[in-house]
Amino acid sequence: MNDAADEHVPPKSGRADGRQPIASVVVPAHNEEAVIAGGLRRLLAGTVPGEFDVVVVANACSDRTAEVARQAGVRVVETPVPGKANALRLGDGTCRTFPRVYLDADVELGAASVRALVAAAERPGVLACAPVPVWDLDGVGWVARRMHKVHDQLIAPFRALAGVGVYVLTERGHARVFPLPDVISDDGWAHGGFAPHERVVVTGAQSLVRPARTISAHLNRRVRVRLGNRQLAELGRSAAEGRLRLSSLGTLVARRKVSPLDAGCYLTVLLMDRALTRMRASRGGQVAWGADTGSRSQAGG
Incomplete structure (x- = not known):
């Protein structure tokens, strides 16, 4: 894959108890500033830190999607290349475990x-x-x-x-x-x-x-x-x-x-x-x- 992608990894990306996440979650997002915070908040509510390995792929965004996702404490990959399939491939390539959840933003x-x-x-x-x-x-x-x-x-x-x-x-x-x-x-x-x-x-x-x-x-x-x-x-x-x-x-x-x-x-x-x-x-x-x-x-x- 030739397109450039930038991954942001939050300081605390693993589980506090040292165990592996129970699932990886890939969220492709194109200009989803209006909904991404609420979606991530619901996804992570009631979880142990690091229970889910979550990566948001901000593809060709012209809004604050990536910034808002980072504020939620998840990993973020940014790419200038548009397209959901490309975003899913990028996010999938960074996943740390199985099973993998592919979630619309x-x-x-x-x-x-x-x-x-x-x-x-x-x-x-x-x-x-x-x-x-x-x-x-x-x-x-x-x-x-x-x-x-x-x-x-x-x-x-x-x-x-x-x-x-x-x-x-x-x-x-x-x-x-x-x-x-x-x-x-x-x-x-x-x-x-x-x-x-x-x-x-x-x-x-x-x-x-x-x-x-x-x-x-x-x-x-x-x-x-x-x-x-x-x-x-x-x-x-x-x-x-x-x-x-x-x-x-x-x-x-x-x-x-x-x-x-x-x-x-x-x-x-x-x-x-x-x-x-x-x-x-x-x-x-x-x-x-x-x-x-x-x-x-x-x-x-």
């Missing part, structure tokens, strides 16, 4: 959940695991709220490692995922590297995920999802969510898991998404995408 994960994930990773045959997502719908519009409710129900059977902002790899599992290629959907790439019996969803662990607050922001995110899924298919890995069918939506309504109004909101957004997809394709098919900052808030206070 705008997703919150508590120490108890990390411990539950570590325990799950120690089970025979388990190579990768992820928590159950909890959706923070504060500030989300009522149409978007209903749409998210339906979408969550539809993708829940397929989700596993993808779409929850966190995944964990054992040492054996790590060899299936790294070296990580330059993919848009790193969690989709990780998910596709394991058979269903090798990856588990840990019900005792939860990640707090902030979905798009508006329909417009959701549609912008869908651009990235489609590009990521297309890329995975070209690399021989199918999308984690599979093919969602309208019959599945009918089943949810029939079983009263969602209301007809929920379903109507979801279908309306789906039709908008498909219309925009066709429109973009007719204009050349190449679309630009970036981070959705509309869901960012001062996480954790």
